[in-house]
Amino acid sequence: MAAIKSSQLDFAVNVMKDFKYPWFFAGGWAIDLGIGKVTRDHEDVDICIFREHALEVLSYFSEWTIYVAIPGEGRLELCQTLKDLAPPRYGLHLHRGQEDFIEILLTDRSEDNILFRKNHHISMKYNQFVQEDFKSYLPFMNKERRLWLSLALQKQFPSSSWIEQLTT
Template identity: 25%
Template sequence: MDIHNWQPLTIEEVSLLFRDISIIWGIAGGWALDLHVGRQTREHKDIDIILFRKDQYKVYQYLSKDWILYKAYKGTLELWEGEQLEQVNDIWVKKDEHSAWAFQLMFVDQVDKDWVYRRHPEIRRKANDIFLTTTDHIRYLRPEIQLLYKGGGAVIREKDDLDWQMMLPHLTVEEKEWIVSGLKGQFPEGHRWLKTESI
C-alpha cells in the first residue's frame, strides 16, 4: 500500500462531502492555518479533518458506504470496520483499493464539555471554542491549537517550523500567550519555538 500516493480533496470538496453529516468537524493541519490567514502559503500534500472521538461511529456510518477507511496506528494501516477506537487517532480514507488517499480524519478527545490535548491532558479548552469559521462558513481548528499539535509532536518537521514562522505575525496577544503556556506545560525543559524573538 503506497502511503505517498495522495490526491487530496480540495477544501470545497470536503465541505460538500461533509455537508449533510450531523457532527461538529473542521479543517485541521496546514490548511487550517491557511484558512486563518486567508491564502495558501505553501503546498499541501494532504488534507486533515478533525472531529471528536465520540462521533466516530456516526462518521464511519456516513462514509463507509462510499469510501474505504484505514486505521493508522504505530506505523501500520489496517482496515477500519467500524469498531470503537480508543487508541487510534488517525484514519486514512480512499475511494477504493486502487485509488489515491483522499483525506485524513483526526480524532480528538472530549471530557465533559472540554476538548483535551491528549499529549498533556492538563491542557484543555471548551469544546465549543476550538474552532473558528471563515466568511464562507468553513470551520477550522484555531491556529494556536493547531500550532500546539505541530510543536508538540515527537518530531517537528520542516513544514511545522515554516508554519510557526508564518503564523506568528497573525496571532493575537492572547493566542500567543496560549501557545506559549501550552508548550511550556508540555515541555517544561524548554522548546525551541519559545526562543523565537517575536514570541
C-alpha cells in the same frame, strides 16, 4: 482579501456536506484558511471530528475503505468497528477508489473541554477553543465574509454571540 480557491477544500466540503455533526479543518489548511492565503502545497485535507461521533463517521463513510493509523508504529490497519478506534488511535485514512482521500483526526473532549491528544491533563474549554480562533480570524474577514457568516449563523445558530461581533 480574496477567498482561497482549492479543489482539495471544495472536495472536502462536498464530501462532508451531509455529515450532521461538528467537523473542523485541521493542519495546514486550517492555518491557510485562517490567514486567508495558501502558504504551501498541501498533500491532503485533515478534518477533526469529535471521538464521540466516531460511529457516525464509520457509518457516513461506509462506502469508503477506512484505515486507522497505529500510533508509534508507522502503519495502518483496516478499520471496521468502533473497537478498531480505541485510544490511543485517532487518525483515520479514508479512501474511495484510486483518487479520493481524506484524513480524519478524532478529537477527544470531556464535558466542555477539548483534550490534548497526547496528555488529557492538558485541555481547553470548548467555547474558548472556538472563540479564540474566531477572535484571531475576525480581523482578516472582509465585509463579504462577515456578511456570509452572519447570515449563515442567523439561520443555523440564531442565538450565537458571534452575529453581533460580525456586524459591528
